[in-house]
Amino acid sequence: MKKITLLTFLFIAFVGFTTLAQNTVYVSSTGAGNMDGTSESTAFGNFGVAMSNIISEGDKLIIVGTITPDGANLTSKNFAFSIEGLNTSSTLAGNGGTGRLFTINGSSSANVTFKNLTFLNNTTTLAGGGVFFNNNAGASATFENCTFTGNSVTNNAGGGVILASNGNLTITDCVFENNISSDKGGAIVAGNSAIVTISGSLFNGNSGTRGGAIAVTGNGVDFVLNNSTFVNNTATSSDGGAMYLGGANANSSITNTTVFNNKVIYTTLNQSRGGGIRIEGTRPFTISNSLIYGNIVDDGTGTNTSDIGLAPLVELTLDHSISKTIIPVLTAVGDGGNDVFSTSIIEADLTSSNLMFMTSSGYVEYNSVSSSEDSPIDFGSDGNDVGSWDSGLALSLDKQDVLAANVLVFHNKSSNSIEISHTISTPLTVEVFSILGTKLLDLKNVTQRQSIQANSLATGIYILKGKSNGKSFSKKFIIN
Secondary structure (H helix, E strand, O other), X not given: OHHHHHHHHHHHHHHHHHHHHOOEEEEEOOOOOOOOOOOHHHOEOOHHHHHHOOOOOOOEEEEEOEEOOOOEEOOOOOXXXXXEEOOOOOEEEOOOOOOOOEEEOOOOOOEEEEEOOEEEOOEEOOOOOOOEEEOOOOOEEEEEOOEEEOOEEOOOOOOOOEEEOOOEEXXXXXXXXXXXXXXXXXXXXXXXXXXXXXXXXXXXXXXEOOOOOEEEOOOOOEEEEEOOEEEOOEEOOOOOOOEEEOOOOOOOEEEOOEEEOOEEEOOOOOHHHOOOEEEOOXXXXXXXXXXXXXXXXXXXXXXXXXXXXXXXXXXXXXXXOEEOOEEOOOOEHHHOOOEEOOOOEXXXXXXXXXXXXXXOOOEEXXXXXXXXXXXOOOOOOOOOOOOOOOOOOOOEOOOOOOOHHHEEEEEEOOOOEXXXXXXXXXOOEEEEEEOOOOEEEEEOOOOOEEEEEOOOOOOEEEEEEEEEOOEEEEEEEEEX
């Protein structure tokens, strides 16, 4: 009995300690109620005071409305905590001064997560990012579902939003738009031995002299990029319209990413400047399932295509990816080079796909084309589309189809249905076959928008055959 009582006491004490340790503090621009920070209705009116109440592991600082911090040094916070937005209006804005919003610079094991926040119009002349600077190997910073708009830095250290000189930087589902650096890295600079992991994010309209969106400058930087989109970024005088990836780290990679319509402004039309990406160093580098296309170099009087530019000693593995202009031209191992690219299209023509960035979705989207034409559709190693957008479209199996371009078929995962839409004015009949040729469905007079339950169909590849006014076509689609 005594043993049970003791264990129970210890458990209650532990739960009570944990509850006390996880403190939630609210702050708004003017405060509210008695301003003790314990709720939205009693929020602190001063950001510095609110931060001083973040004192232990698991604490949360909740931002209500728009706050203008005067620059917070997080170095003393030797524990994991978060700064989070209450809702979509939660904003950390610049105050017209010359300082950055947040700094970690010194011996620290700080572990801060920024979540559901907008960082707006902060300008700094300090060395380090316009919003955040981390210069300690023991510190970690995570940004989740954050938007960074109109931030800038005027300093040769660069980083319009973030400079990570050491430590861990993780970015997930964020948007970086119209941020500026007077030097490198319009959005982000990573140097020294930083570990940078970015996924599910959009970089649109950022600019810097080198690396319009991102500049990696340190030999020890681990840079891992997944499922992200880079459009309309500009390197204003050097290289890497979207990304400049320097250093010697062999663990860096790009996967399921789209790099489109970025540019380098340069004195000549030197295509090796990398209108999309410039990669340097003596190392291997892997790009997988990615679409790097439609990027240019601009000398002020004209333009030229420029998707990937490589330093001479970079060994590029381009796996199930699509690009148009890579300089210098890739050379396979058997031909005296060290590049691997047999699964990729390196001189693609995607004119018929009509690539276009859609602000409504945040993706570069494209049209379905004949299976004989270059297309991102189903080109990835996993059977999904190349790049960050999975269109749900299918390629026509017959180049001569005059009807296929007017018919869309895809599998809707959420409703487990086959969705068919078309613009054909004459009656349309469709049949669905397995990849082995077994007929599974037969539909007459298909409406211009028709949904068919797919509960009886297993995961796999299927063929839709259509017929209208004596003409027929075939389209492939996938259920997964």
